[in-house]
Amino acid sequence: MTAPHTGRIIPWTRRRLLRHGGALAAASLAAAAPFAAARGADPKRPIIVGLSQEPTVFHPLLPHIEVDDGLLMNLFSALWFIDETGMLQPDLAVTVPSMSNGGISPDGRDWRVTLRPDATWHDGQPVTVADILFTLNCLRDPAFPAFSRTGVELIDDIRQTGPHELTWRMRAPYAPLPAVLASVMIVPAHRLAHDGDRQAFSTDPVGSGPFMWGGRIPSEEIRLAANPRWHLGVPGVDRVIIRYIPDITVMFTQFETGEIDFLGMQGIPPDRYAQARALTGRRPIRAPQPFIEGMAFNLGRPQFQDPAVRTAIYEAIDKDTILETICENVEQPTESFLPRESAYFDAALPPHRFDPQAARERLDRAGWRPGPDGVRRRDGIRLEFTNATTAGNPIRAQIQEVIQESLLDIGIVMRIENRPAAVMWGAYWTRSQFDSALVSVDYMTGSDPDASPYFQSDRSPARGGAGQNVFQYANPEVDALFARANTSFDHATRVAAFARIQQLIRRDLPLLPFYQVMNIEGLVDGLDNYRSNVNVRSNLWNLARWRWAS
Numbered sequence: 001m002t003a004p005h006t007g008r009i010i011p012w013t014r015r016r017l018l019r020h021g022g023a024l025a026a027a028s029l030a031a032a033a034p035f036a037a038a039r040g041a042d043p044k045r046p047i048i049v050g051l052s053q054e055p056t057v058f059h060p061l062l063p064h065i066e067v068d069d070g071l072l073m074n075l076f077s078a079l080w081f082i083d084e085t086g087m088l089q090p091d092l093a094v095t096v097p098s099m100s101n102g103g104i105s106p107d108g109r110d111w112r113v114t115l116r117p118d119a120t121w122h123d124g125q126p127v128t129v130a131d132i133l134f135t136l137n138c139l140r141d142p143a144f145p146a147f148s149r150t151g152v153e154l155i156d157d158i159r160q161t162g163p164h165e166l167t168w169r170m171r172a173p174y175a176p177l178p179a180v181l182a183s184v185m186i187v188p189a190h191r192l193a194h195d196g197d198r199q200a201f202s203t204d205p206v207g208s209g210p211f212m213w214g215g216r217i218p219s220e221e222i223r224l225a226a227n228p229r230w231h232l233g234v235p236g237v238d239r240v241i242i243r244y245i246p247d248i249t250v251m252f253t254q255f256e257t258g259e260i261d262f263l264g265m266q267g268i269p270p271d272r273y274a275q276a277r278a279l280t281g282r283r284p285i286r287a288p289q290p291f292i293e294g295m296a297f298n299l300g301r302p303q304f305q306d307p308a309v310r311t312a313i314y315e316a317i318d319k320d321t322i323l324e325t326i327c328e329n330v331e332q333p334t335e336s337f338l339p340r341e342s343a344y345f346d347a348a349l350p351p352h353r354f355d356p357q358a359a360r361e362r363l364d365r366a367g368w369r370p371g372p373d374g375v376r377r378r379d380g381i382r383l384e385f386t387n388a389t390t391a392g393n394p395i396r397a398q399i400q401e402v403i404q405e406s407l408l409d410i411g412i413v414m415r416i417e418n419r420p421a422a423v424m425w426g427a428y429w430t431r432s433q434f435d436s437a438l439v440s441v442d443y444m445t446g447s448d449p450d451a452s453p454y455f456q457s458d459r460s461p462a463r464g465g466a467g468q469n470v471f472q473y474a475n476p477e478v479d480a481l482f483a484r485a486n487t488s489f490d491h492a493t494r495v496a497a498f499a500r501i502q503q504l505i506r507r508d509l510p511l512l513p514f515y516q517v518m519n520i521e522g523l524v525d526g527l528d529n530y531r532s533n534v535n536v537r538s539n540l541w542n543l544a545r546w547r548w549a550s
Contacts, residue, residue, distance in 0.1 A: 039234060039547060040236050040548035040549070040550075041548050041549060043237050043547070044237075044239075045237065046237060046241050047239075047240045047262065047527065048243060048260045048262070049070075049243065049260065049264055050243050050255060050260035050262065051067055051242060051244060051245070052244075052246060052248050052251055052265055052393070053067040053246075053266070053390065053421040053425070054421055054422055055067050055071040056422050056426075058072075058205045058213075059187070059198060060072040060075075060076050060184075060207075061135065061138055061147060061184075062146075062147055062202075063145065065425045066537040067421075067538070069183075069536070070264065070538030070539075070541075071222065071224075073185070073536070073538065073541050074209050074240070074540060074544065075205055075207040075211060075212070077091050077119065077209050078092065078181065078182055078183065078184055079091060079092050079096075079181050080092075080178070082179065082446045082533070082536060083531075083535075084532065084533040084534075086447040086535050090116075092115055092119050092231075093113050093114060093115060094116050094164075095114065096178065097112060097113055108170065108489055109170045110167070110168075111167060111168050112165065112166075112167045113132070113166055114164055114165050115127070115128075115129060115132065115164040115166075116164070116231060117163075117164050119208050119231040120229050120231070121190075121206055121208050122206045122207060122208065122212045122227060123188075123206050125188065125190055127188075127208050129160045129164065129165065129166050130160070130189050131186055131187070131189045132166055132186060133158060133166065133189075134189035134192070135185075135186045135189075136155060136158060136184075137158070139153075140155060142466075146466050148453050148466065148467060148468070149466045150176075150445065150450070150452060150453050151174045151176060151177045151180040152184070154172055154177075155168045155169075155170060155171075156169050156170065156171050173487050173489065175448070175485070175487070175494065176446075176448035176450040176486055178448075179447055179448035179450070180445050183445070185207070186208065187207075188207075191206050208230075209544075210227055210232070210543070211224035211240060211543070212226075213225075221241055221243045221244065222242040223239065224239065224240040225239055226238045226239070230544070235544040235545075236544065236546050236547030245260075246390075246392045246420065246421065247392040248269055248393055248394060248395075249269075252522075255276075255282060255522045256279060256282070258524070261523070261527055262521070262527070262530070263522030263523075264539065264540065266440075267519040267520045267521050268284055268520040268521070268522050269394065270327045270328035270329075270331070270395065271395075276520065281524065281525045282522060282524055283522070283525060284521070284522055285520065285532065286330070286519075286520055287518070288332075288341060288518055288534050289440075289516070289534060290341075290443075290534050290537070291441060291442050291519075292334060292337050292338075292339070292440070292441060292442075292443065292516055292517070293438070293439070294441075294511045294512050295313075295387070295403070295437070295438055295511065295512040296434075296436060296438075296470065297436050297509075297510055298432050298436065298470070299472045299473055299474075300472040303381055303382070303384070304385075304435075306366055306378075307508060307509070308365070308368070309363070309368065310508075310510075312360075312363050312410065312412075313359070314352065314509060314512045315353060315359035315362070316354075316356050316359040316406045316407055317354065317402075317406055318354045319333060319354065319514055319515075320354065321402070323514075326395060327395070330520065331514075331515035331518050332515055332516045332518060333514070333515050334513050335350065335351065335506050336349055336506070336513060337441075337443040337451055337454075337502065337513060338443065338498070341534055342449055344494070344495055344498040345502075346503065349502060349503065359410050360411070363376055363410065363411070368383060368411075370411045374411055375412070376411040382413070383411065383412040383413070384412070384415070385413075385414060385435035385436055386414070386434070386435045386436065387400055387403070387404075387415070387416055387435065387436045387437065388417050388418055388419055388424060388434055388435075388436075388437050389418055389437055389439065390418065390425075393418075396438045397416075400414075400416050400418075404416060414436070430468070430470060431461055431470075432460065432461070432471075432472055434470075440517055441454070447535040449485075449494075450486055451482075451501075452467075453468045454468050454469055454471070455482070456478070456482055457469070457478075457479055475504060475508060477500075478501055478505070481497045481500055481501050481504075482501065485498055519539075521539060526548055527546060527548060529542070530546060531545075
C-alpha cells in the first residue's frame with residue numbers, strides 16, 4: 001500500500017443525490033469526468049505494453065494469475081475497485097456498501113447493492129442485476145472451477161429486490177468481502193447461459209470495461225480497442241497493444257529502443273536500473289508491490305513434510321548476498337507474506353539467519369544422514385528435488401544457481417527445470433505438480449490481509465478445494481485464526497489474529513520469504529496518469545486513464 005490502510009470502506013460522497021430525480025445522471029457525469037478529461041493529445045496513437053509473461057486466461061472467474069489481471073481489469077468491470085490510496089471506489093455499483101451508509105447491517109450479515117443503470121456490455125446489451133446474480137452464483141457453485149470462492153461461498157438468499165438493486169444475507173459476517181468483490185469481474189449472463197458457452201467466451205471475451213477485445217496472436221500480442229460506451233467515460237487512447245516478450249533482456253532492449261511504451265511485469269531487472277536511469281526519453285519507476293518473492297514448497301512431496309528440512313534449507317541460503325549482489329539492493333528483505341505497507345504487517349518476526357553449519361546439525365538431529373554419494377536421506381527418501389520458475393528470467397536463474405550450490409554444500413540436491421510462463425503457471429503450479437518453485441505472489445485480498453485462499457487447509461486445488469493453497473499447507477491453528485479474523489469487523493481483533501498467523505507461517509515455512517518486490521517499471525516520457533497501486537496485482541489497473549500528453 002502507498003499508506004497504511006485499516007480496511008475502511010469510503011462511501012460515495014454523492015449518495016444524497018440518489019434521493020432526487022436526475023441524481024443517477026449527475027452521478028454518471030461526475031464519475032466519468034476524470035476519464036473524459038483525460039483524452040490525450042493524440043488518442044489514436046496506441047499504447048504499447050510489454051509483459052514478460054503472456055496473459056492466457058480471458059474468463060475472469062476461472063483460475064488466473066497476476067499477468068492475466070492486468071488484461072481482465074481492462075476488459076471487465078467490478079462492482080467497485082480499489083484505487084492507489086487503498087480506498088474502494090464505485091464502478092458498476094452506485095456506491096460501496098458499508099455499515100455507515102446502511103449498505104451493510106450492523107451485524108455484518110445483510111447487504112444491499114444498487115447498480116448504475118447506464119452500464120452496457122461491449123455487445124450493446126445492458127448490464128443488469130441478472131448479470132451480478134449470475135456471476136456470484138457461478139462462484140458459489142461448487143461445480144464451477146472458480147479462481148476463488150473466498151467470502152462468496154458465505155452468501156445466501158441472494159435476490160433481486162428492485163430494477164437496479166440486489167440484496168443478500170451472509171451465513172456469517174466476513175470483513176474482507178468488500179475487498180474480495182473489488183477483484184470479482186462481472187460476466188454477462190446472456191453470453192454464458194449454457195454450459196458450452198465457456199470455451200467460446202474464453203477466446204472472444206465480452207466485458208463492460210474501458211477496453212474491448214480486439215484480437216490475439218498467441219505467443220505474440222493482444223489488441224484492445226477503447227469502449228466508446230464505457231459508463232465511466234472515454235479512455236485516454238483508442239488502442240492498446242499488449243506484447244508478450246518472454247526474455248527480460250530482450251524486453252528491456254525494446255524499451256530502450258522505443259518499441260514499447262510501458263515495460264511491466266516482470267519489470268526492469270535490478271542490474272539494469274542504473275542503465276535505465278540514464279536513458280533519454282524513458283524513465284524507470286520504483287513501485288512497491290504487494291508481491292512476496294520466495295521459494296515455495298509442495299508439502300505433498302515426502303521430502304518437504306519434515307519442518308526440519310524446510311528450516312534447514314532456509315538456513316543454508318545466503319539471502320543477504322542474493323539481495324546485495326543479484327538484486328542490487330533494490331528489493332526489501334522480509335519474513336512475512338504481507339507487504340510492509342499493510343497495517344497488519346508484523347515487523348517483529350524473527351530475522352533470517354544464514355548458518356549452513358546449523359542447517360547440517362538440524363538435519364543430522366532429524367535423522368537425515370548423508371548417503372555414499374553425499375546426498376542426505378531418511379527412510380528411503382533422498383533430499384533431492386526440482387526447482388522451477390519462468391524460463392528467460394535471468395535474475396531468478398542466478399538465484400537458483402546460488403541456492404543450488406548452497407544446498408549441495410549441506411547434502412541436498414536441487415535440480416533446475418524452468419518452463420515457459422504458460423506452462424509454469426498453468427496446472428503445473430495451480431494443481432501442485434511442482435516440487436519447489438521460485439515465485440512472486442500477492443497473498444492479500446486487495447487491500448485486505450486475508451490470505452486464507454493460500455494457507456487455509458481446505459483451499460488446496462490438488463486436494464479438491466477451491467483456492468490457491470498450492471503449498472498443500474495445513475495448520476489447524478492457522479485455520480482457526482483466519483476464521484476469527486475474517487468474521488470480525490473489529491480492527492484490533494484482526495491485527496492480533498494476523499500477527500499470530502504471520503508468526504506461525506514464518507515458523508512452518510511452507511514458503512521461504514526472500515523479499516517484497518520493488519518492481520522497476522519503465523514508462524516513456526509523455527505518457528501521463530500512470531499510478532502505482534500496491535493494492536492490486538497489476539499497475540495496468542487504471543490503463544483507461546493513461547493518455548499522451550499535449
